[in-house]
Amino acid sequence: MKLSGWGKYPVVDCRLSQPRSEKELADTVITSKSIARGNGRAYGDSALSRTNTIDMLKFNHMLSFDPTTGQLVAEAGVLLSDVIAAFLPRGWFPAVTPGTRFVSLGGMAAADVHGKNHHIDGSFGNCVDWLDVMGPDGKITRCSRTENTPLFEWSIGGMGLTGVILRIALRLRPVETGWIRQTTHVAQNLDAAIDLFEKSLDATYSVAWIDCLSTGNALGRSLVMLGEHATRAEMPVKYHATPFPSVTTQKLSVPFNLPGFCLNQYSVRAFNALYYWNGKRGDPTSYVNWNSYFYPLDSVLEWNRIYGRQGFAQFQCVLPLDSARSGLSEMLNNISESGRGSFLAVLKRFGQQHSRFSFPMEGYTLALDFPISDRSVALIRKLGQITADYGGRIYLAKDSIMDAQSVRTMDATRVDEFESLRQHNGAAQRFASAQSERLKL
Amino acid sequence: MSNGGVLILGARSDIALAVAHSYAALGHPIQLAARNVQTLQTEKEDLEIRYQVNVSLHNFDVLDLERHADVIEGLPELPEIAVCAVGVLGNQESDEKDILAAAQIMRANFEGPASILAVLANRFEQRGSGVLVGISSVAGERGRATNYIYGSAKAGFTTYLSGLRNRLAKQGVHVVTVLPGFVDTRMTEGLDLPPKLTAQPSEVAAAIVRATRRQKNTVYVKPLWAFILTAIRLIPESLFKKMNI
Numbered sequence: 001m002k003l004s005g006w007g008k009y010p011v012v013d014c015r016l017s018q019p020r021s022e023k024e025l026a027d028t029v030i031t032s033k034s035i036a037r038g039n040g041r042a043y044g045d046s047a048l049s050r051t052n053t054i055d056m057l058k059f060n061h062m063l064s065f066d067p068t069t070g071q072l073v074a075e076a077g078v079l080l081s082d083v084i085a086a087f088l089p090r091g092w093f094p095a096v097t098p099g100t101r102f103v104s105l106g107g108m109a110a111a112d113v114h115g116k117n118h119h120i121d122g123s124f125g126n127c128v129d130w131l132d133v134m135g136p137d138g139k140i141t142r143c144s145r146t147e148n149t150p151l152f153e154w155s156i157g158g159m160g161l162t163g164v165i166l167r168i169a170l171r172l173r174p175v176e177t178g179w180i181r182q183t184t185h186v187a188q189n190l191d192a193a194i195d196l197f198e199k200s201l202d203a204t205y206s207v208a209w210i211d212c213l214s215t216g217n218a219l220g221r222s223l224v225m226l227g228e229h230a231t232r233a234e235m236p237v238k239y240h241a242t243p244f245p246s247v248t249t250q251k252l253s254v255p256f257n258l259p260g261f262c263l264n265q266y267s268v269r270a271f272n273a274l275y276y277w278n279g280k281r282g283d284p285t286s287y288v289n290w291n292s293y294f295y296p297l298d299s300v301l302e303w304n305r306i307y308g309r310q311g312f313a314q315f316q317c318v319l320p321l322d323s324a325r326s327g328l329s330e331m332l333n334n335i336s337e338s339g340r341g342s343f344l345a346v347l348k349r350f351g352q353q354h355s356r357f358s359f360p361m362e363g364y365t366l367a368l369d370f371p372i373s374d375r376s377v378a379l380i381r382k383l384g385q386i387t388a389d390y391g392g393r394i395y396l397a398k399d400s401i402m403d404a405q406s407v408r409t410m411d412a413t414r415v416d417e418f419e420s421l422r423q424h425n426g427a428a429q430r431f432a433s434a435q436s437e438r439l440k441l
Numbered sequence: 442m443s444n445g446g447v448l449i450l451g452a453r454s455d456i457a458l459a460v461a462h463s464y465a466a467l468g469h470p471i472q473l474a475a476r477n478v479q480t481l482q483t484e485k486e487d488l489e490i491r492y493q494v495n496v497s498l499h500n501f502d503v504l505d506l507e508r509h510a511d512v513i514e515g516l517p518e519l520p521e522i523a524v525c526a527v528g529v530l531g532n533q534e535s536d537e538k539d540i541l542a543a544a545q546i547m548r549a550n551f552e553g554p555a556s557i558l559a560v561l562a563n564r565f566e567q568r569g570s571g572v573l574v575g576i577s578s579v580a581g582e583r584g585r586a587t588n589y590i591y592g593s594a595k596a597g598f599t600t601y602l603s604g605l606r607n608r609l610a611k612q613g614v615h616v617v618t619v620l621p622g623f624v625d626t627r628m629t630e631g632l633d634l635p636p637k638l639t640a641q642p643s644e645v646a647a648a649i650v651r652a653t654r655r656q657k658n659t660v661y662v663k664p665l666w667a668f669i670l671t672a673i674r675l676i677p678e679s680l681f682k683k684m685n686i
Contacts, residue, residue, distance in 0.1 A: 061487040086491040
């Protein structure tokens, strides 16, 4: 059946299997070259396999919860939205969350996702205590920082290429409320934005939204948004009745694929300018509920349809701290010149990261998306080139465009080690995605 | 409605589990009844962790009529709502030749569900409150060559439910008949179903919760089914017998 990632590009004709038990899962793993798929939120082809795409959503049970430590053990197909629905009312929130709550826990571990608190709490892997991984022989191995360590370290961020992640033990963070105290700062240009990030390293959450079409002295002008979990005591009285607001019924949804011409440089420019001025005018401090703060796009179900039927491509890179300013300027110049304004451009400071194959490194990450076209693809390749030049790397969970050579240029040592591990334990013969084949991982 | 218990008969099916999630999310204690019920331990723990409600497991074989009264006696409390999700599709082609197998299908879809609901109906009537929900099938609305064994049993069950409703209406007990149409479940896995007529188990569950709250009598999950069935019923038999639908 025809499947794609969240970006609706590429569309691949995949054989889909939907196992319901460990035995059915093992049977399908040992008979064909496979990749596990969670809720399909990777943007490109990370969770697509022509020969066997394994739908993991039937493995969706929560298995145990320890209220003294906040450790939740759950099957990989459980969605983060379910975790929040179950535990936020009890005062627990994911320690690390990506920008959508409609991800599976297995997908979160496989992509080692990050959130707005990476500079403090690191990536998702940091709050994972152990994993159960089904290997190429259909056997399940429990791995952690102390047990079967290599399998654990390479599976976090390993894009499902070390085996099928079946169960996860993760730690949640205690919170007093479901509200975030947000402060918004205006940065006139990229330098100012980076200065703001560097000054705000003790803020729990930080992220910047960049107007990609600004040029010259205003290149990289942005809104830098900082956030803290609000305590009960500080909450305005009007919120006391709802310390843990629930998601209201979602009515907004993009009902069909919009025609491609709806998004062009003029509409994006207008939107960006509006967003920027709106942010500049408003009260700098406000209380925002968890859902609008962390998952603004989730409230528009199927927002990926705004890019039309042909889909869109994401580009996300990270540049090391010392080359970030110059590298990002070069990228923004290229984007601005191309006039292919990204609808969403997000800048974020990463903290230190110690992991084998995960995306983050200490520095700055820039995320953009573009409607698919030859010119966008050329621009993304160019941005990939700049990433490599400045010693950065790209995020596999977003990628659908790069080629094997560029990824190897960015990440030769890690790719080689990953390859030899996969050869050594037989994973290379059993696990592959359309992406891993494209990138020769 | 207070948070009375919800009994789910035939609890292993996808629809049954979706119903369990919907009611547990509203804070109702859940009673799961099925054969080899200990294999539902993971489902029990999942429900308890997610919704912090009590979930109890009860062995229940729909074909073992003699034990049905005991099953109900063995519940921690007489439930407020009982949902019968028992159903076996069978294999029409082979069951046509195997009369005993066909009889089993009829018993599992009609006789057994009717029996357990009879026990519950009497207890609910005595108490003067409660809701019985029977999941029947659009297949019971007209006999078709491709599924009349299953369909005729469901027709019996639908009629039984409507009779119960008539009997209990004056006793404070309400009966809901659910006709889900196609549902994306293990039962229909591998069948090529039209997406517009196919519901997810969670939609069926939501429809059941809604119908129970609003005291609806017969509900279709996808409204289009009501039109289709009206049209199918209107086809004269002389024509219908020659059709392949």
